[in-house]
Amino acid sequence: MSKLKLFIISANMVLVLLFFGFNIVKNEKVLSEGETVLLELRPVDPRSLMQGDYMTLHFEVCNHIYGLEAESNKFCVVRLDDDRVAHFVSLTNDAAVALKEDELLLRYSLEKNSWGGKSYTIGSDSYFFQEGTGNKYVAATYGMLKVVTKGEMIGTCSLVGLCDENKKLIE
Numbered sequence: 001m002s003k004l005k006l007f008i009i010s011a012n013m014v015l016v017l018l019f020f021g022f023n024i025v026k027n028e029k030v031l032s033e034g035e036t037v038l039l040e041l042r043p044v045d046p047r048s049l050m051q052g053d054y055m056t057l058h059f060e061v062c063n064h065i066y067g068l069e070a071e072s073n074k075f076c077v078v079r080l081d082d083d084r085v086a087h088f089v090s091l092t093n094d095a096a097v098a099l100k101e102d103e104l105l106l107r108y109s110l111e112k113n114s115w116g117g118k119s120y121t122i123g124s125d126s127y128f129f130q131e132g133t134g135n136k137y138v139a140a141t142y143g144m145l146k147v148v149t150k151g152e153m154i155g156t157c158s159l160v161g162l163c164d165e166n167k168k169l170i171e
Contacts, residue, residue, distance in 0.1 A: 030158045034146030038085045041143045054128040062120045064088035075105040075155050083167055095154050107155030123157035141165045
């Protein structure tokens with residue numbers, strides 16, 4: 001193998017490792033510094049032969065995003081109640097929008113499917129669990145997310161787990 005080919009392969013490997021390393025650091029920052037928020041969900045329980053057992057997640061907050069010129073915005077403003085459950089307030093494209101003390105921003109993304117439809121995702125659109133343990137997730141009522149509340153990653157969400165109707169993490 002020539003030195004040029006070896007250099008190109010090595011450079012590509014370094015770039016791939018840097019890419020994955022950056023994403024790991026970014027996600028760990030969300031989990032460690034993020035604020036805990038509960039989003040009410042509407043689950044669907046499919047099974048995939050290739051992926052195993054998982055639950056498709058659709059958060060109640062996303063129902064409010066449809067039809068509100070959501071494609072031109074990036075953030076959903078939510079109000080947190082005393083139990084940290086998020087309730088829809090409005091949409092905005094401004095990360096520096098003035099928020100009340102009990103409000104925060106959730107970054108959402110638009111997903112288009114092959115049938116021309118669209119759906120909005122906050123954090124994650126699915127939750128994977130160990131095969132055969134799906135019965136304990138039937139009671140899932142909330143998705144627990146960590147949300148970045150300041151800095152350039154404001155509104156970034158990571159799904160931590162699912163909670164029951166008493167807002168307790170299902171383990």
